[in-house]
Amino acid sequence: xxxxxxxxxxxxxIAKKEFLPEEIFQHYLTRIGLKNExxxxxxxxxxxxxxxxxxxxxxxxxxCAIKDNILIEGxxxxxxxxxxxxxVSAYDATVIQKLRKSGVQFLGKTxxxxxxxGSSTENSAFGPTKxxxxxxxxxxxxxxxxxxxxxxxLCVFALGSDTGGSIRQPASFCGVVGLKPTYGRVSRHGLIAxxxxxxxxGSLTKNVYDAALVLNSIVGKDKFDSTTVDMPxxxxxxxxxxxxxxxxxxxxxxYFSKGVSTEVRDRVEEGISKLKQMDCxxxxxxxxxxxxxxxxxxxxxxxxxxxxxxxxxxIRYGYSSKNSENLFDVYSRSRxxxxxxxxxxxxxxxxxxxSSGYYDAYYLKAEKVKALIRKDFDDAFKNVDVIVGxxxxxTAFKIGDKSADPLSMYLSDIYTVPVNLAGLPGISIPCxxxxxxxxxxxxxxIGKPFDEETILRAAHQLEQVLNPKS
Amino acid sequence: MDIKTVNKISALARIAISPEExxxxxxxxxxxxxxxxxxxxxNTEEVEPFYQTTGIVNSTRPDxxxxxxxxxxxxxxxxxxxxxxxxxxxxxxxxxxxx
Numbered sequence: 198x199x200x201x202x203x204x205x206x207x208x209x210x211i212a213k214k215e216f217l218p219e220e221i222f223q224h225y226l227t228r229i230g231l232k233n234e235x236x237x238x239x240x241x242x243x244x245x246x247x248x249x250x251x252x253x254x255x256x257x258x259x260x261c262a263i264k265d266n267i268l269i270e271g272x273x274x275x276x277x278x279x280x281x282x283x284x285v286s287a288y289d290a291t292v293i294q295k296l297r298k299s300g301v302q303f304l305g306k307t308x309x310x311x312x313x314x315g316s317s318t319e320n321s322a323f324g325p326t327k328x329x330x331x332x333x334x335x336x337x338x339x340x341x342x343x344x345x346x347x348x349x350x351l352c353v354f355a356l357g358s359d360t361g362g363s364i365r366q367p368a369s370f371c372g373v374v375g376l377k378p379t380y381g382r383v384s385r386h387g388l389i390a391x392x393x394x395x396x397x398x399g400s401l402t403k404n405v406y407d408a409a410l411v412l413n414s415i416v417g418k419d420k421f422d423s424t425t426v427d428m429p430x431x432x433x434x435x436x437x438x439x440x441x442x443x444x445x446x447x448x449x450x451x452y453f454s455k456g457v458s459t460e461v462r463d464r465v466e467e468g469i470s471k472l473k474q475m476d477c478x479x480x481x482x483x484x485x486x487x488x489x490x491x492x493x494x495x496x497x498x499x500x501x502x503x504x505x506x507x508x509x510x511x512i513r514y515g516y517s518s519k520n521s522e523n524l525f526d527v528y529s530r531s532r533x534x535x536x537x538x539x540x541x542x543x544x545x546x547x548x549x550x551x552s553s554g555y556y557d558a559y560y561l562k563a564e565k566v567k568a569l570i571r572k573d574f575d576d577a578f579k580n581v582d583v584i585v586g587x588x589x590x591x592t593a594f595k596i597g598d599k600s601a602d603p604l605s606m607y608l609s610d611i612y613t614v615p616v617n618l619a620g621l622p623g624i625s626i627p628c629x630x631x632x633x634x635x636x637x638x639x640x641x642x643i644g645k646p647f648d649e650e651t652i653l654r655a656a657h658q659l660e661q662v663l664n665p666k667s
Numbered sequence: 668m669d670i671k672t673v674n675k676i677s678a679l680a681r682i683a684i685s686p687e688e689x690x691x692x693x694x695x696x697x698x699x700x701x702x703x704x705x706x707x708x709x710n711t712e713e714v715e716p717f718y719q720t721t722g723i724v725n726s727t728r729p730d731x732x733x734x735x736x737x738x739x740x741x742x743x744x745x746x747x748x749x750x751x752x753x754x755x756x757x758x759x760x761x762x763x764x765x766x
Contacts, residue, residue, distance in 0.1 A: 513749065515751075548680040
């Protein structure tokens, strides 16, 4: 048992009796035991769960990792924060219930930037996670633990969450596949909320086929999340191999501006050439409001955060400061003591944006520019089927490089953020390594609303050409 | 952004900040707000805010008893057990009204 297993490998291996479910689970636990101290991908691990029934579902007995902002009943969920260090989940998130029905085995919870705020996992209250390709570099964030776990084969697949790129950017930095579904595809019930109009749960996998398999298991309208949309049932693996000849691929000129490093540009341009060789129509397009995406994001997201994090008040759960004289101090000191610097920063930014006298200038203005960003995509999609470009402007940076300047960290989300603002599906696939850093480069494919089928198809076929072994 | 505003936000957000943090936060927020100021360059006259990307406006359900919202004594205990300060089935808080 020493290959880098995909979902099909596990299911096939168990069917052919090459290993028992307990054995393959233990194999992964052993690997985690050996490597996690160095990588710090996992915050907690679990035991094998024997099930009474043996299902023939596509994910039966597949060991997976779950980002530590998704609730699994009876287990600690921290959101990467001291304020929830000992909080025990009172119920299963909807995606967890669905994965249970699919028969998966949960290996454990993965490390993340505190409350999903960050692009490097350096903001975790429990130490940074290391990029498995180079331990002096970040794995990206906020789903850095999940991306590292998949890249280092410490699980077969992982769930993450993506609000401004938190699945796609770490996937790009770690050389794995990261899928953020369309907003409304996957229930957020049981996901610790960050920015409710942007958050989506998605997957980190070793290949695109696995992303399609996981997506099948986690989608669906949910009574407990009224932002989920009722979509017809569909098998996302069904059409992966339908040829992409004739697919119209948009390349926004704004995505290749001076911000992108040369080594990233080179690999991404090669990816685009491969699409041309597969008889896709590559079309130059423009997304004129791209430059405002980060500004819009930081207003909208921090405003929603200030609202969503109000619940951490030291009253019903979580860290509570002792020796307070009055209620105000209980709130104020619990939050000061339990939150790290980044949540404090963003809650304060959001509070300011929403405060009396500033709401129109900031939040309302940002929501209007957001409409223009979405319109750029709608206009582009009249002439193209998918939009491509780099997932991130650089490869993984060194730990500590960007932590002094919050704004420079924020700017690393420049290509991922517009996708969340517009509510579209996006996938990042590995496309080689940078010539300078020798670190993985990510190629992003963005689709029309609810058109995961097309981005998965394009991603799968491009992947076959770029990484034939997958 | 001045220190007075930082303190006002700190009170609104219910997050106590130390004098050292005050200056740091003032500088960080100032620089972020400077960056965000570029949104003023965008003409948004006649543009409707885009709050909800799915087009869903209102989500309602029929007014009848729902099985899945049944009160489960077990769930109650799991939730209340997490409270830092409690007594029986009550969560204790400092007094809200003062004399």
